[in-house]
Amino acid sequence: MNVAVVGATGAVGELMRRVLLERQFPLKSIKFLASEKSAGKQIEFACEKHTVQLIRPEAFAGVQIVLSSTPSSVSKEMSPIAARHGAIVVDNSSAWRMDPQVPLVVPEVNPEELDHIPKGIVANPNCVAIPLCVALKPLQKISRIKRIIISTYQSSSGKGAKGLADFDAQLGPWVRGESVPKPTAHRAQLAGNVVTLDWTLDPNGYTEEENKVINETHKILGDSQIGISPTCVRVPVKISHSESINVEFFEPISVEQAKAALATAPGVILMDELKGEFPQPVHATGSDHTFVGRVRQDPGNINALNLWVVADNLRKGAASNAVQVAEELIRRGIVK
Amino acid sequence: MNVAVVGATGAVGELMRRVLLERQFPLKSIKFLASEKSAGKQIEFACEKHTVQLIRPEAFAGVQIVLSSTPSSVSKEMSPIAARHGAIVVDNSSAWRMDPQVPLVVPEVNPEELDHIPKGIVANPNCVAIPLCVALKPLQKISRIKRIIISTYQSSSGKGAKGLADFDAQLGPWVRGESVPKPTAHRAQLAGNVVTLDWTLDPNGYTEEENKVINETHKILGDSQIGISPTCVRVPVKISHSESINVEFFEPISVEQAKAALATAPGVILMDELKGEFPQPVHATGSDHTFVGRVRQDPGNINALNLWVVADNLRKGAASNAVQVAEELIRRGIVK
Missing domain, CATH: 3.40.50.720 (NAD(P)-binding Rossmann-like Domain)
Structure with missing residues (x-):
């Protein structure tokens, strides 16, 4: 080529x-x-x-x-x-x-x-939508998805090299207990902090990033009827985004069914919490896979599952x- | 006394x-x-x-x-x-x-x-349940709560002085790009990472911390019928816990109604995202208040709202x- x-x-x-x-x-x-x-x-x-x-x-x-x-x-x-x-x-x-x-x-x-x-x-x-869809597609094949509630833990590198440079400039002073320089790429101090308005706010009260997650997930999963409720958040991590996902189906899917589907799904590495395994940014970084773990029943809704998903935002994302x-x-x- | x-x-x-x-x-x-x-x-x-x-x-x-x-x-x-x-x-x-x-x-x-x-x-x-209930009580007075889906961003100090000592010992080497010492209090590397199994896993697939959030919130809010679905996560922050909360009511509450109730609620500081304000650990630390922001309608459910809540886990928590x-x-x- x-x-x-x-x-x-x-x-x-x-x-x-x-x-x-x-x-x-x-x-x-x-x-x-x-x-x-x-x-x-x-x-x-x-x-x-x-x-x-x-x-x-x-x-x-x-x-x-x-x-x-x-x-x-x-x-x-x-x-x-x-x-x-x-x-x-x-x-x-x-x-x-x-x-x-x-x-x-x-x-x-x-x-x-x-x-x-x-x-x-x-x-x-978008780097949040990709692992979200990789993790949900095998489950969507079993039952149509009604709602997705997602909270993200996104790394500094989502803002590219200038995000990382900003974060790095803050880290040294923060670790030494000195005053942290004003952010240059992130919208607030990221060292030792958590920043949910790290993106432009759209008129609907959601950030540009959150609206991307809604619109792109609709398009990729081919179902614009899914109710998607995202909260995008920047955390003091350099590479890899984590996602806490609650997904409600039209028909219930058991944890066993979900794990069986995810275990053989393309691009997915399923982690076993009973072995103490769970997806982590430090493990996902450098991989092209989407790591999925903590698959469990929502105690408040028989039709819903919770998942914990991590992927390298620069690579798979x-x-x-x-x-x-x-x-x-x-x-x-x-x-x- | x-x-x-x-x-x-x-x-x-x-x-x-x-x-x-x-x-x-x-x-x-x-x-x-x-x-x-x-x-x-x-x-x-x-x-x-x-x-x-x-x-x-x-x-x-x-x-x-x-x-x-x-x-x-x-x-x-x-x-x-x-x-x-x-x-x-x-x-x-x-x-x-x-x-x-x-x-x-x-x-x-x-x-x-x-x-x-x-x-x-x-x-x-528990330090997650306290700010959760402070933020939700004023809304519960308007409409009964059906479901709560919460993802947390908890600080190292949730594990006390030994958590902070562990995190501090990791930070220096991590910032310098050296190998990070084995964790002594946290269950995985916390510097530059995100750790969802930082607590013992109970047989129901939820951690002890998540089960505390479920059981204690039921008791404090006086309604054990609320479906509560928590994902507790440790993030590389020293003090203050953040919470991404999706709350579904039996009757819809408008964003305006919710903001009006929160603005006058005891112990709550409501932040205005239109002024670029949002709750942050670095601001909440040292305060006895519960900071609430990003109050917005769930696009997938007319009866649900999203909130972003931060409080000092050592003080208010x-x-x-x-x-x-x-x-x-x-x-x-x-x-x-």
Whole structure:
């Protein structure tokens, strides 16, 4: 495959490069594109030096698959241009996710959506929605979902390299008991704190992030009737998002049924609390899997279960999911 | 009042001493009791030196109010002895909480329970249940509660001084990128991590802490029919617990109604998300109030609301609530 990585020098772009190598993605050629700030930089990839090129229309000539992780504004402009050059763009921004002509794909959940890509663009979902859907899809196959109540424990790296830099700058002084510098990327002190308004508040009282979880989960699970109630929260963790999920079905699913379905579900690692195991950010970081544990009956509702889900937000929540989408494009013969 | 502080040298006991002074509790005499390990130590209180005495039956002679924070095993033995000496014991352990003859009291919620103290013992509730009930009581007065789904973000100090020491020992190496020492109080690495099995797992698949939240909330709110579904989680924060709460009522309550009730509710500070305000551990720490914010309609259920609640687990969740119970005992003329 002839591949271009757009936004190659950002946190997710860098990880896309690593994941392509780790997963031995079938590459014929690769090029790295970025904005003016990073164009001209040297990058090493598979023991070869590459010069980062400026994102511009001509750069997409001959490219079959574009893996893109740029701000939405850049994607809105450049993704259609790349598609017009004949490439399929797998786009990690939120620019195209809710476009009805753009499939929003988690390969373990709705790969069949890739069979119809009218704009040449596939959207990579939000980093909370991806593990949520990976964990719920095997259960949705057993019974239709009525409601989802989710509270998240999201890591600093959800705000990319600048989030991590902000968090790191706070940590030293906080640990030493000194005054913590004003946050530069997060919206409040994150060291030793918990921040629920770390995103813009929309008029409905939910944050942009929470509304993404609602809308994208509806689209990925293919059921806009599910009542979804999210509370998104940033916690002082560097990488990996955790999710406390209460899911109510139209028909009851026993814990045994749920565990059996999850144990064999693609992309899921089921953890056994009786062995003292439970999903943790420190274990999930570096993995492409979604870790699911603490599967238990809701004591207040016979039709509901509680789950605890953790996944690496930079990998499964972004870079790895995009590369897996590209792999699926090849597997389905959509890109040859 | 003649007061004894039992477990005076522990994390909560130390704070009880501070809270007694801050709140100008009407003291005639005070004595400090502790186990053999701490007996004999010198303590300064209100600019006077006191020697910590060993907990033994004779020490309770003449004492009217005992503020106790000891392990359950100690309380099981000593609290009845103190009560037999004529004192009312306000006990912070979990030993007596579910005893039907022991009131479990949050002064803002169910102070009337103090009018009947058959065993001479009043129990101070769990640090998650207290702010939960302070926040929900004003809403329960409007409509009966059907279900509560709660996910917590609990601080290290929930495990007392040894929790904080463990967390502190991990933080330095973690910040420097070195290997983190094995946890000594928490059940997994807490620095840069999120730990949901930080408590013993009960046979029903819920942890001891989660079962406390269920049982104690039923008792404090006086309604054992409420379906309560908790997920308790330790986060890398030193002091103050946060709670993401979804509460379903039998009749719908509008956001405006809920905010109006919370704005005037005792012990509650309502925060306005439109001003960018939201409850945060760093703000709640040091306060005796329960901070409530992000009051919003559940998009999936017209009868449900979401709330974000934060309170200082050592103060409102333990020491301050106990002192407030003692104040209420005086106000009601139960101790004269």
